[in-house]
C-alpha cells in the first residue's frame with residue numbers, strides 16, 4: 127500500500143471525461159470503505175483473542191504458582207525419551223513416565239534430581255546432592271571447643287569421654303578385655319544445656335571430624351530423601367575417619383510410631399530404619415562414634431534404645447548452682463569485670479536458667495555497660511540482664527521443657 131496521496135494510482139486515465147472520473151473514484155471509495163470495515167472487524171477479533179490468551183496466561187501462572195507451593199516429592203530422572211522422562215521417586219522407588227515441557231527438557235538429563243507434584247509432573251530441577259548434603263550436614267574438621275569450656279556436667283562428661291573418647295584413643299583396652307565398646311551415646315535433656323558442646327569437645331579432643339545432622343531438617347526439608355541422607359551421613363563419616371557423628375533432635379526421626387498412616391509417617395519410618403541398620407551394621411571398633419541428642423526423651427521409639435544401639439543414655443539437666451557459677455565464669459573470661467561482680471550470688475539468683483541462658487545474661491550485661499558508655503561490667507549490669515531475661519516477652523524454651 128502507498129503512503130501518500132501522490133503515490134496512489136488513480137482509477138481512471140487522464141483524458142477520460144469528468145463524469146467517468148467521478149464514477150471511478152466513487153467505486154474506489156466504496157471498495158476502500160468495505161476493506162476498512164473488514165479490517166476493523168479483524169482488529170476487534172484479534173483484540174478479543176488477545177484478551178482470551180491473557181486470561182489463560184494468568185490462569186496458568188496462578189496454577190504454576192500453586193503447584194510450586196503444594197508439597198513436592200523428590201525423584202531422579204532415569205531416562206529421557208521422546209515421550210518425556212522416566213523418573214524414580216525417592217523413598218518408595220516408584221517409577222513413572224512423565225511428560226516434560228520444552229523449557230524443562232533442556233535442563234534435564236539422566237541422574238538429575240527433580241521435584242515432582244502429586245501427579246508426578248516435574249515442577250523443577252533441584253540442586254545437586256552435594257548442595258543438599260551441605261545444607262543438612264555440618265562438617266567441622268576439628269571443632270574449637272574444649273572440656274574447659276563446659277561448666278558443670280562433670281559426671282556426664284566423664285561418661286561421654288569413657289564411651290566415645292576411650293574406644294577411639296585406646297581401642298586395645300576393649301580388645302584385651304574382650305568387650306565391645308558402647309556404640310552410641312544418647313544425650314537427653316532441656317535445650318541449651320551443652321549437649322552439642324559436649325559432642326564437639328569430645329571430637330576436638332580425639333582430633334576427630336565433627337559431623338552434625340539435625341533430625342528435623344532431615345525429615346521436613348527433604349521429603350523422600352531422609353533414608354538416603356542417613357546413608358550419606360555415614361558414608362561421609364567413613365570418608366573422614368576418625369569422626370564423631372552428632373544427630374541432633376533425633377526424636378524427629380525416631381519418635382514412637384503413630385497410628386496414622388500418612389506418607390509423611392512412612393517416610394520418617396524409612397529414615398529411622400535406615401539409621402538403625404547403619405548403626406547395626408557398624409564396625410564397632412571403627413573410628414566412628416555416634417552421639418545423638420534429644421529434648422524429647424519421652425517421645426523416642428524404644429527400638430532406638432535397644433542394646434547395641436544407643437546403649438548409654440545420659441541425662442543432661444539444667445545446671446545447678448555450682449554449675450551456673452562455673453558457666454558464668456567461663457562466659458566472662460574475656461570480659462572486663464568490676465570488683466563487685468560475684469558469680470556465686472548471681473548463680474543463686476538465676477535458678478532455672480540453662481547454660482545458654484547464662485551465656486545470654488553475660489552478653490546482655492555487657493550490652494548494659496556499652497549503653498552506659500562504660501568498659502567495665504558491674505554487678506548491677508548482670509542483675510539488670512537477669513531481670514530482662516526474666517521479663518522478656520519471648521517465651522524461654524528451656525523453661526517450657528516439661
Ligand SMILES: Nc1ncnc2c1ncn2[C@@H]1O[C@H](COP(=O)(O)OP(=O)(O)OP(=O)(O)O)[C@@H](O)[C@H]1O
Pocket residue numbers: 275276277278279316317318319320321322323324374419420421445453456480481482483485
Ligand atoms: N554447660 C555449659 N557450659 C558452658 N556453656 C554452655 C553450657 N551449656 C550451654 N552453654 C552455652 O549455650 C550454647 C548452646 O548450648 P548447646 O548448643 O550445647 O546446647 P544443646 O543442649 O545442644 O541445646 P539444643 O538442645 O537446643 O541443641 C553453647 O554454645 C554455650 O555457649
